[in-house]
Amino acid sequence: MTVIGVLLFIKFLSRERKNVPPNPPGIPLLGNINTLRPETMLSTIRKLHKQYGDLFSIKFFHQHLIFVGGYKTTNELLVRKGDVLGEKPYFFVKQVFRNAGVFSSSGPLWKEHRTFGLTSLRSLGFGKRNLQTRIFEEIEYFLAEVESHHGEPFDIQDLVSKSISNVISALVFGKRFELSDPTSAEMCSLLNAFVRSTAFQSPVNFFPFLRHLPGDLFGSKKLMKDFDRIFEIMYKILGEHRSTFDENNIRDFIDCYLKEQKNKNEAYKEHTFSDEQLISTLVEFFSAGMETTSTATQWGILYLMHNQEIQTRMRKEIENAVASGRFPTLEDKPKLPYCEAVCYEVLRMGNVAPTTAPHALKNDVTLNGFVIPKEATLFIDLDSINMDPEAFPDPFSFKPERFLSEDGKLTGTEKIGSFSLGRRVCMGESVAKMELFLFMTSLIQRFEIHNEAGKPLPSLEGILGLTYAPQNFAASYKKIN
Template sequence: MIFLILGVLTLLYLFHLFYWKRRNLPPGPLPLPLLGNLHLFTEDVKPGYKLWEKLRSQYGPVYTFWMSSLPMVLVTDWKLIKQHFIKDGANFVGRPEFPINMEIRKGPYGIIDSFGNRWVQQRRYAIHILRDFGLGKNLMEEKVLSEVVAMIDRLKGMKDDVDMQSIFDASVGSIINNLMFGYRFDESNMHEFLELKKRMNKHFKMAAEPMAGLVGMYPWLGNFPFFKPYKTVIVDNWTSMLKMFREQAEEKLATIDYDSDEYSDYVEAFLKERKKHEHEEGYGGFEMEQLDSVCFDLWVAGMETTSNTLYWSLLYVLLNPKVLERVYEELDTKIGSDRIITTTDRPNLNYINATINETQRLANLLPMNLPHATSADVVIAGYSIPKDTVIIPQISSVMYDPEIFPEPYEFRPERFLESDGSLKKVEEFVPFSIGKRQCLGEGLARMELFLFFSNLFNKFHIQFHESNPCPSVKKEMGITMKAAGYRVTMKERY
């Protein structure tokens, strides 16, 4: 009798696994118990681009991938992404609640992980404050250019055997830290930055591992020896960063002047807004936990992607001598001096803009875009997808689509130029994602990329250091894709 019961339970489980839980979803690979499809991340397909291409060829432009027990619908066709996430964007503004995130953040706080009224409120507030600080105006450009000048001055004293990743990290990190906390990084506090960066690197690298994805869905697995290192790295580094942000916020709390409506940084602005809501439940959405997570979101997103893109841009340009030659030629023709380049020069530097665009496309920093959740029942490509389903506009597949970008793994800035040399608008070029959850810092990031890139090459002749004459372009696995380390030498041009 026991064997009969076990046999029936086994059949019911297999029926549920192979059919029932998948019946209303787009096709996709068979999920394994507990793992889902995480086992497909073998070493030869990491960091994931090849896997997504393979699944698209097998199952079509809309398919289901199981992150452990969580089904995620990936939409890889540009026309479908445009039709739904852009034109019908209000139906795709949700966010899934990953258990590990909720455990660390203590709830769906911040901007990246929040949803519903909190997300609307906090995104709107963040945009409002960033605009007050000059986003899209000359004031913001001045802040960026001050770091560009500081970077140039620092490089003038180095010249040989330079690690530009650390230079970019500190420069871009100072911009976002100044916006968040009111100060930049220099010799007096560089140790603080290095500690933040060290923890961020560990977090981003470990969190991208398949086993970390499993721990993310089942945090209790971290109690077992095999899984414990994954959870320890993720939790310790994330919570340590949140703690560091909280300590700075509490320092401001001790000295803040509530009688003044002025504020010098984001944290001060948030704390003054929080004071206005102190008699409301949960401070009207301005809890300290919310501030912790917003600091994490803006600091990490504001530094990681821009710094890495600049590092990739230098690598790609130096590996392509003809591109390097055209960059210098355009600078000599259009600028012709060692003056600081500003955003007013942008319309005259089409080839440099095209080179930055091509870097963003080819670097393709997020192999899997951030997951959304449907906020209503939707139909995509004939598939009925219910409300609260995790869904991803897979823009990495779009930017490597050979029908849109022929020979997509080749570095060709000309893709973004018209025959007359003017800059071409390519709607499928969407490095900052799309829809209503598009990156709110896109304007700042575009400004930083242009000003750092153009001024760096205008000031210096750059080449690879003799220790690495031809570095690899293989991507290092992580939440965002890093280039392997390389060194350069520099010589002033004027």
């Protein structure tokens, strides 16, 4: 009787709402639980958009996952109807971040800490041109390490991750780590494993009890253990900062936060500027800031290996525009439109974040003639924007010239959806674009990138976790004299 009761209860919860976005046929009571397999998830979502249009749903038992795609439809929801987004729904990744930080928060907490974060980081140079001095410092170390391999093939993933994380370290910790530093290497390794092994659409994100099952089928136990270690590292750094904190000498983001925390303690009995909120925010900065740019850079290298003529054209443009002996700078951008177009095409094709984190709604919403119920879990499909054939003809071909006008000027970059839209647009968009441009142009200026001799070109099929990353690959970097 108990089993029958459970099944009847699931059936009651699973009753159909009228006029919700269509979903593919599923298993009675279980729904489409077998539809979104990690290894085929991206291609499946693309097929479902092709079949159903900008809106479709996936059912997990009684749960409706609604996917919203296409630039016009996404813009309608996130920009014109942006107020309908409510509290973030439950998903396991929130628990990984201790239900704190900015990324997994919403409402007043999200608004307060997003505003504080942006204001503080901008005061430290975030998104401003003077940040490029710090980026160039890191590029010097990065290129020296590339050169140390003397043209022998190697996998650049760890080096890129540590180099990009050092740019973030300068802002939030006030220092960089040596590329050989074991703590930095451990943190980068743990965060890389996290974003490559966890998908927002994994069942464990919607059914918390699954992580308590024997074994570790969904990797949730290992993930919590890994994040315990990441938080331990961050708390140690926080302790060191607190012991040397001087509110009249603000060195970095942690100091900005400690000063605000002190002011809140003096003015209020209760506030949200806790140590846990700070630590979760720091972990978010690293996991999002490092992963987006480092993965995009790896995609860029991979696409240039497959397209030697594009690499050659970039180098020629740099040679004609930039004086010998110095790196290309942000000020050189107007003279390097093709190089910048390549970076935008990398962001479009690399598609580092194919979908957003899950969203919830304050109330039912009508969109494109369908009703999205309040209790549904909402995903914005950024991949469908970047691969829209109306916006980008022949979308699966790497064509930087699509972002150049007839007179060679940069154009059409606003159509890219890589950083989302509306109020939830990525905080680090400007820095990610800056880092990608400077790292890519400096690398191409000084090295020719080639495939490993005698081996087939690495696959352009990626691996989908929280992000979409290339499979591990090796390349050789020949120094240009």
